Amino acid sequence: MSMLNQSLAEEEEGEFISPFASTSSAVHTSSLSYPTSSADDVNTSTNNNSSSSSSNNNSSATTTTATNNNILQSSTDEQPPAQQQPKPKKKVQKPAAEGTTTTTTTTTSSADPAASPPAIKRPEWVPDNSSTKCEMCSSEFTLFNRRHHCRRCGHLFCGECCSLNVSLPPEFGYTTRVKVCSKCFATTLNDRAREESTITINIGGVSKETKAVSGLNKVLLWKMGAHEDGDFDRSVVDVFETPSTAIPVSRVQDLMLEAGDLDVQGCTGFRVRIYNPSMEPGQRKTNFPILMWFHTGGFCTKSIETPSVDGLCRLLSNQAGCVIISVDYRLAPENQFPAAALDCYAATCWAVKKSSSFDGDPTRIAVAGDSVGGNLAAAVTLMARDKQAPKLCGQVLIYPILDLKRNEGNYYSRVIHKEGYLMPMSYFHWFSAKYCHNDDIDNIYASPIRAASSSKIGLADLPPAHVITAGHDPFCDEGELYVKKLKTAGVQVNHTRYTNSPHGFFAMGLDESNEAVMEVSIALKYMFQRRRSN
Numbered sequence: 001m002s003m004l005n006q007s008l009a010e011e012e013e014g015e016f017i018s019p020f021a022s023t024s025s026a027v028h029t030s031s032l033s034y035p036t037s038s039a040d041d042v043n044t045s046t047n048n049n050s051s052s053s054s055s056n057n058n059s060s061a062t063t064t065t066a067t068n069n070n071i072l073q074s075s076t077d078e079q080p081p082a083q084q085q086p087k088p089k090k091k092v093q094k095p096a097a098e099g100t101t102t103t104t105t106t107t108t109s110s111a112d113p114a115a116s117p118p119a120i121k122r123p124e125w126v127p128d129n130s131s132t133k134c135e136m137c138s139s140e141f142t143l144f145n146r147r148h149h150c151r152r153c154g155h156l157f158c159g160e161c162c163s164l165n166v167s168l169p170p171e172f173g174y175t176t177r178v179k180v181c182s183k184c185f186a187t188t189l190n191d192r193a194r195e196e197s198t199i200t201i202n203i204g205g206v207s208k209e210t211k212a213v214s215g216l217n218k219v220l221l222w223k224m225g226a227h228e229d230g231d232f233d234r235s236v237v238d239v240f241e242t243p244s245t246a247i248p249v250s251r252v253q254d255l256m257l258e259a260g261d262l263d264v265q266g267c268t269g270f271r272v273r274i275y276n277p278s279m280e281p282g283q284r285k286t287n288f289p290i291l292m293w294f295h296t297g298g299f300c301t302k303s304i305e306t307p308s309v310d311g312l313c314r315l316l317s318n319q320a321g322c323v324i325i326s327v328d329y330r331l332a333p334e335n336q337f338p339a340a341a342l343d344c345y346a347a348t349c350w351a352v353k354k355s356s357s358f359d360g361d362p363t364r365i366a367v368a369g370d371s372v373g374g375n376l377a378a379a380v381t382l383m384a385r386d387k388q389a390p391k392l393c394g395q396v397l398i399y400p401i402l403d404l405k406r407n408e409g410n411y412y413s414r415v416i417h418k419e420g421y422l423m424p425m426s427y428f429h430w431f432s433a434k435y436c437h438n439d440d441i442d443n444i445y446a447s448p449i450r451a452a453s454s455s456k457i458g459l460a461d462l463p464p465a466h467v468i469t470a471g472h473d474p475f476c477d478e479g480e481l482y483v484k485k486l487k488t489a490g491v492q493v494n495h496t497r498y499t500n501s502p503h504g505f506f507a508m509g510l511d512e513s514n515e516a517v518m519e520v521s522i523a524l525k526y527m528f529q530r531r532r533s534n
Contacts (some may be wrong), residue, residue, distance in 0.1 A: 018412035018477050134158040136181065152184040166515060189515070189522045198483070198495045206421065206472060206500055207510060214421040214502065224301070226430050232333070234301045241307045247314035251276040253358065254304075257350060264346035266338070271328040272347055273304040274358050275317040287361040289322040289393075289528035292348050294329065294369035294376040296504070298431035299340055304328040308507045312517075319521035322528065323360045325351050329376070333434040340435070341379045341445045348380055352390040352534045363531040366394035366463075366524060370506050371423075372431075374400025378448035378482075385461055390534045392463045394527030396520055398506050399470045402449040402478045404432045404441050413477040420474050421502035428474065449478055452485040459489035464530070466523040468506070468516060471499035494523060 128149075132141055135156045141147040145158045162182040166189065180188065220240050225232040253274040259267060277288060293316070295302050295309045302309055304326045317324045329343035348367060355362040369377040374397040381395045406429050408414040418425045436446050444451040452458045465486055469479040476497070483495045496519060498505065501512050 018480075128154075128156055131156055134161055136161040148179045150179070150181040150184050152180050152188065155181055157181045186518065186522065189519050198497065200497045200499055201512065201515070206502065209510065210421060210502055210505070210508070213508065217422050217504075218424065221427050226298075226300075226427050228430070230430075232300075234331070237297075237301045238306070243307045244311060247311060247318065248278055249275050249314050249317055250278050251358075257347070261350060262346040263349055263353075264342055266342050267346045268330075270330060270343050270347070271304060272350075273310070273313070273326045273328070275313050275324040275326070276359060277317045277321050277323070285359070287355070287359055289320075289364035289366070289524075290351055290355060290360040290362070291316070291320065291322045291324045291524060292344070292351060292365065292367045292377075292380070293324050293326045294344050294367070294373035294380075295326065296369070296371035296373050296507075297331075298427070299332045299372050299435035300431055301331070303331075312507045315517060316521060316524075319518060320524040320528075322524060323358055325358075332431075336434070337436040337440050337443070337446050341376055341383070344376045345380045345383045348384065348392075349390055362390075362534045364393055364528045365390060365532075365534070366392055366396065366527050368396035368398070368520070368524075369400070370398035371504065372401055372435075374398050374479075375402060375404075375448065378402060379445040381462055382444055382448060382451055391532035393530045393532050394464050394466070394524065395462070396466045396468075396523060396527075397479070397482070398468045398516075398520070399473050399475060399503055400448075400467070400479055400482070401428070401475050402482050403447045404436050405447065406432065411474075411477040411481075414474045417472060417474040417476075421472050421504075423474060423503040425474055449482050449485070452489070459486055459491060462486065462489070462491045463532075464492040464527060465494070466520065466527070467493065467495045468520070469495070469497045470501040470503055470505055471497060472501060473503040475503065 131147075133139065133156075134141065134147075137158065137160065139145065139158055139160065141158060145160055148157055148159065148162075149155070150157060162180070162185060166180055166185050220236060221227075222230075224230075224234065224236040251274075255272050255274065256269065257272060258269045262269070279285070293313055295304070295306070297303075297306075304310065309326060313324045313326050316322075325347065327344050327347045329347075330339040332340070344367075348365070351360065352362045352365060355365075367377040367380050369375070377395055377397055378400060381392060384390055384392050403411075408418065408425060414425060432441075440446050442450050444454050465483075467479055467483050467486075469476045469483075473479075480495070480497070483493050486493045496516070498512050498516065501510075505513055506516055507513065
């Protein structure tokens with residue numbers, strides 16, 4: 001397959017290289033591509049200074065790559081020259097079930113190819129093998145509640161306090177995803193959020209749970225009638241999702257917004273669910289930043305009451321410390337484009353105007369969504385810029401579907417993942433046709449990726465973006481192309497690619513799901529530091 005067929009052939013945007021293209025002759029001109037042996041400068045990153053990272057964000061793009069190999073002990077030995085595929089001289093330990101990571105940095109600057117990368121040093125702490133109690137909760141270590149050393153700070157913790165793994169920054173010398181305490185888990189992701197970069201995470205292959213859920217999901221979509229000549233019944237989704245124990249938050253409100261409450265023409269009214277985060281004992285009441293959440297569901301299914309949507313909003317509200325407004329936008333095929341996009345924009349405008357009624361701060365408001373919710377979040381961001389209100393402080397796009405055209409040839413990931421997990425392309429064709437007519441499909445509020453070439457302003461003047469893509473997702477390439485176009489337009493962007501994850505993994509409760517949710521929470525906290533007057 002030629003490079004032209006692997007990318008959108010838009011000369012003014014430059015060449016986009018799909019991360020899935022494996023042709024050895026390809027010249028990687030984009031920071032979104034995997035580093036190869038032909039790269040001019042491949043060095044191991046040892047600089048974690050946040051001020052120097054942010055000052056060089058616009059001049060050099062960073063790519064952190066995580067691969068699935070055995071655990072490799074860090075070494076201070078000299079590395080091979082950059083022209084050859086590096087083979088680190090490291091001691092091999094037993095493989096870890098969680099997978100491993102190898103961290104490299106690719107820059108566009110030229111350097112001496114014979115220069116050796118600087119040595120990596122381990123953090124200096126001595127394991128405490130005598131203590132029998134967790135340093136966080138003081139509980140005794142047992143056979144079922146085992147002891148762990150935090151591989152970042154060295155403190156002892158038990159499995160009850162933290163069972164999460166994370167990819168450490170490269171200066172810690174570890175090349176595997178390891179267990180850390182809950183404090184260092186957040187700190188590590190906080191360090192990653194400081195750099196404007198593309199981070200690639202591989203946790204060791206698609207899980208058995210994902211494969212099982214994928215098969216069940218395809219049966220569900222068929223029974224729902226999401227196919228040609230099918231009798232559509234969205235209630236099948238509600239039967240499939242079973243309620244779980246609700247995560248406690250301080251307050252939940254369900255409101256019906258009537259047409260008279262909204263300032264956007266064409267909106268007939270819809271519901272919103274408002275979540276206020278839990279507060280620590282003695283915490284002073286304050287106005288919280290606001291996150292507008294637009295749920296997934298192919299424009300045709302799910303609602304604010306769907307258990308997975310409700311649970312995710314509760315979790316994000318507590319972790320990000322913000323008010324979340326989940327929007328029950330009108331669904332297709334009864335309401336086609338631009339109904340959903342207008343509802344989401346109208347809800348965002350309403351939230352700014354009525355923020356005092358739910359302890360919200362109108363100067364700190366962001367939008368977010370997964371899958372088609374990411375499409376709606378991108379559309380609302382464009383609407384807010386074009387209409388000059390409201391002023392947003394950020395956008396979070398989680399494996400977004402940004403091009404509603406049925407043009408598989410333009411995106412390599414749509415070709416190789418045509419029968420992908422959870423969202424095969426045949427069902428995408430059905431959902432997109434129900435939501436958007438062919439006459440509207442190039443509208444930038446339906447296909448936000450078209451905004452880059454639709455006018456002189458393109459994607460300029462948009463708020464900072466945090467984009468998550470999934471390697472086993474047919475829509476991975478368009479998400480990564482959008483990242484490239486945002487950067488070209490001068491927009492601050494952070495991007496993480498979960499290489500072995502499928503479309504929809506964010507709300508699946510997997511190991512990488514936990515890391516992604518925490519990553520988004522930390523990204524939001526950074527966005528909320530940027531106040532915008534409304």
